[in-house]
Amino acid sequence: MTTFLVGLDDSHESMNALDTAVRLGAPIEAELVLVFVRHTPTTLAGSPEALSAHGLALDAIADNIHNAATAQLKEYPGSWELVERSGDPTTELIEAARIHGADLIVVGHRGHSELVDLMLGSVASRLVHHSPVGVLVAKTGPESIAV
Numbered sequence: 001m002t003t004f005l006v007g008l009d010d011s012h013e014s015m016n017a018l019d020t021a022v023r024l025g026a027p028i029e030a031e032l033v034l035v036f037v038r039h040t041p042t043t044l045a046g047s048p049e050a051l052s053a054h055g056l057a058l059d060a061i062a063d064n065i066h067n068a069a070t071a072q073l074k075e076y077p078g079s080w081e082l083v084e085r086s087g088d089p090t091t092e093l094i095e096a097a098r099i100h101g102a103d104l105i106v107v108g109h110r111g112h113s114e115l116v117d118l119m120l121g122s123v124a125s126r127l128v129h130h131s132p133v134g135v136l137v138a139k140t141g142p143e144s145i146a147v
Contacts, residue, residue: 002030005102007093007123008069009036010061013108013140015068020138021106022076029078033100036065036082037089090126097133106136 006021008014021032038058044050066082073080083100085092097105109124124137 002028003033003100003102003104004030005033005035005093005097005100005105007037007089007105007107007127008034008065009089010064010068011108011110013110013138015072015108016140017106017108017136017138018069018072020136022072024106024136026077030103031078032073032076032080033096033102034065034069034080034082035093035096036062036084037092038062038084038086039089040086089123090130093123093127094131097131102133104134104136105131106138109137109139 002025004021004025006014006018008018018032018034021030024030025032040051040054040058044054062084069080069082083096085096093105093107096102105127107124107127110122124135127135128137
């Protein structure tokens with residue numbers, strides 16, 4: 001069985017990644033493993049109030065992802081599951097791919113400027129460089145159309 005792991009974070013770009021995985025996976029009934037990584041920046045560690053608010057926000061995001069995925073996958077012919085992990089998104093997506101035997105990781109691309117990507121990096125970029133399995137970065141908009 002073919003397994004696609006999809007990184008989700010409640011952004012339009014990650015929902016586009018799910019749509020891409022569905023289009024590619026449906027004809028072969030690929031198993032979809034949807035992964036939401038609960039990432040807490042270290043800058044929040046010193047504030048219990050900020051940590052609490054951040055946790056509530058992550059809970060709301062997890063609920064939104066679950067609801068959106070359930071609606072989008074209503075007629076998906078293959079199996080799927082939603083998994084939550086905590087930690088660094090790149091590390092956790094790679095570990096989830098290992099655990100679930102994923103053949104491909106599908107993620108969205110935020111479209112940061114090159115400067116932002118250079119300074120901060122991006123999950124998609126780090127996955128492309130460090131994942132032991134193939135990574136498909138699903139883009140949206142006119143820049144995703146091949147010429």
